[in-house]
Amino acid sequence: MADGLRHKLLHKVESSGVKGDSLSKKVWDESKKMWVIAGPAIFTRASTFGLGVITQAFIGHIGPTELAAFSIVQTVLLRFANGILLGMASGLETLCGQSFGAKQYHMLGLHLQKSWLVLTVTATILLPIFIFTSPILKALGQDNTISDVSGIISLWSIPVLYSFVLSFTCQMFLQAQSKNIIIAYLAAVTLAIHIFLSWLLTVKFKYGLPGAMISTILAYWLPNIGQLVFVIGGGCRQTWIGFSTLAFTDLWPIIKLSLSSGVMLCLELWYNTILVLLTGNLKNAEIAIDALAICLNINGWEMMISLGFLAAVSVRVANELGRGSSRHAIFSIYNCVVQSSIIGFVLFVFFLFFRGRLAYIFTNSQEVAKEVDHLSTLLAFSILLNSVQPVLSGVAVGAGWQSIVAYVNIGCYYLLGIPIGVVLGYVVNWGVKGVWIGMLIGTLIQTAVLCSITFKTDWDKQVAIAQRRVSRWLVNTDSPDLS
Template sequence: MEGDINQKLLTETTKNEEEEVLFKERLWTEMKKLWIVAGPAIFTRFSTFGVTVISQAFVGHLGPTELAAFSLCFTVLLRFGNGVLLGMASALETLCGQAFGAKQYHMLGIYLQRSWIVLFATALCLLPIYIFTTPILIALGQDETIATVAGYISYWFIGIVFSFIVSFTCQMFLQAQSKNMIIAYLAAFSIGIHICLSWLLTVKLKYGLSGALLSTILAYWIPNIGQLLFVTCGGCKDTWKGFSMLAFKDLMPVVKLSLSSGAMLCLELWYNTILVLLTGNLKNAQVAIDALAICLNINGWEMMISLGFLAAASVRVSNELGRGSSKGAKFSIMTTTLTSFCIGCVLFVLFLFLRGRLAYIFTESEEVANAVADLSPLLACSILLNSVQPVLSGVAVGAGWQSIVAWVNIASYYLVGIPIGVVLGYVFKMEVKGVWVGMLLGTLLQTVTLIIITWKTDWDKQVLLAHSRVNKWFVPESRETNSNQENGA
């Protein structure tokens, strides 16, 4: 009897040890797959975001009006275009990730070309906003002097908006295949060139605002040229089969998914834009906009880490769903979310202690720096929330839930966050703090809702939906090859 009990205990202990070893191996494998995507994606986003921050730092030393105008253009206009095009490009992230997981490699090139067509048409529709910036900002209640300078800056930003078409689509195409190291190399090269050019044109040659903007445009386009050459000249032999007329066929499903993707991300990115616009109507608007823009830029640096995990979550979830593994998708979600949250907790504590010291990177004004220090606790809370919310958005992109999340964003941000922010900021005279508190409450509600949706999802059903989506838009490789031959591709 005693021998049987001992044997049973030994068997259970051995089984538990084996399960622990298997879990550790599985976790280690998942972490490697996660960081293969997240590492280069984080570095790339740091570098890309750094281009604008470096420009802002040089512009900030030209004068407070130039800094306010550049901050307004970057936070409102460029983020508007960025939101529309990035959101619509995220449809490509869903399609390429699931097709790659299902081993339908040749479809990735067709999806890429379809996305180029859709995004180029969208960018053309956005042009009037950048052409008529000054009257639009004045109509929205912005200071006339700042709006005039912002109108000049917005003409330069047209070149950046069109650069997003190539940048976003090529990045998502390469990330789906875990080939994004080339993106990181190009981003590092670009930001190095940008620092040198910004100093040369702005400080040495005294070209001022024009010099800073010219360097910014070049910094955005240099990586695009490298990515296009890599994709089309042999870097993706399995997934790029040349230009094809099939890219013009079956565009409507891509347009529909792109529109729902655009709605999802735009509603998130415009949230901060509305925060800046509301601040522009408060007393002492220039100091308020400068302080808030600096806080949002600092928050944006941390957001680049979370966006790297967003990309990783999207790629891993879409690959696992395309491969037919619901357990793999769930394990990837848990690993990515917890990793990002741990990093967010560390940064939350760090920024609570730094407070307004980082403001002097962007401005020489003590008044603006004090305003930034006053907003630091809210900045730290934003950083903590941003460590979870973008990852869950990445899960949504990987699974193709863009339309569902769009409705969640409308309810959380625009029916709860903004109204509370307006009441606290204007009625209770809390000004910038009140507006930001309202925004944080909206983000918190959205994050909790996404956690509940993700937790209660039937992932076996999501596998079937992913296979249905891939098979619905499937084009036989032989048909694509024939089309390329007819067009001399």
């Protein structure tokens, strides 16, 4: 795959008038711009993802029921909410990236405030799901004991739900300006604090689930406070020009873009959630859920790298489209896909080698570790696909194609992947392996479709669309409302 992409990259560059002897310099310059965004984004996402993994590791040593319950809350509920809020916030990524590329810096702060309003309302709408988790899970056929404990954990997770609003929006606001290094510093400090507090409250003082969840809540909110201080306190003088009543005006276009973004991304994140729910109806559900949760956590760690590339390519594409350069947008896409694919292949080989031995990081159960070993091949192929698919989704975010990709996701994931998985898992009786194989098929088809869309796009036309979008929300910088 990498060789084919590299060949197409060379062809595109040459056809765009870039001389062959300057290609290495072009790649180097573009890579520096990309890694300024991708490096901190990968570290931040890995650190943030690590918060849940650390909590899971401590809870896993409290008991298998608690581990299974937390796995469901984290993988189903929090991922459900995460998918909606992160997806809706990605609309901000499109607007801020293109506005920054067009040098309409004052618009970034207004887009941020509008997004705060939209996401806060959305989080409140999601609140009943967290309050009534236990009866909802029981109605879906989950084990009663696991459902009851999940209900307790979900109530503790409500502050985490609202932390997503500030976290996602501030990250995308700063990424659009390539200022996300501050987020990485905050994530590193928070991760260290979370490890210490989790040990202190669950091991030293033996507060059990309440201790683990208190540490988790603090870990999600501390970076938000730091980001707000940085943004409002003078770290973004060009792009943050104060609170404005204009944030309450012309919200409907923002809502529409946020909704299409939310549908696009949450359809992807819910895909794995459905895998967990289907597994909960199989025999030996507790072992199956624990093993699958461990695999998805390992997969999630690697996914943080891909999401870093997603952030980088979305910012680079949005900036270049806003700036009016279709050629540089194309170059950014190919450069990012090739580098992400190479890293994905290396990790594919790595996880094939270690297999079930990694399970002992999360559990003491030999049965769970054995099940993880059986699933390791599927895990490795998931990692390989993750190195390409999220990057292409990032291209869609940068260009503002969220609604198109939403339809692609529905067709590939929900009309093909899940039905195939159900047939293989329940009819053919392959269990969790069959369900996972079917869903991998859906991901493979979705990746192929996104590749086709990206390669066939008229990028000059996308530049015109981006410039119209920027001018749509343009306001007068001299307005007294902005001061």
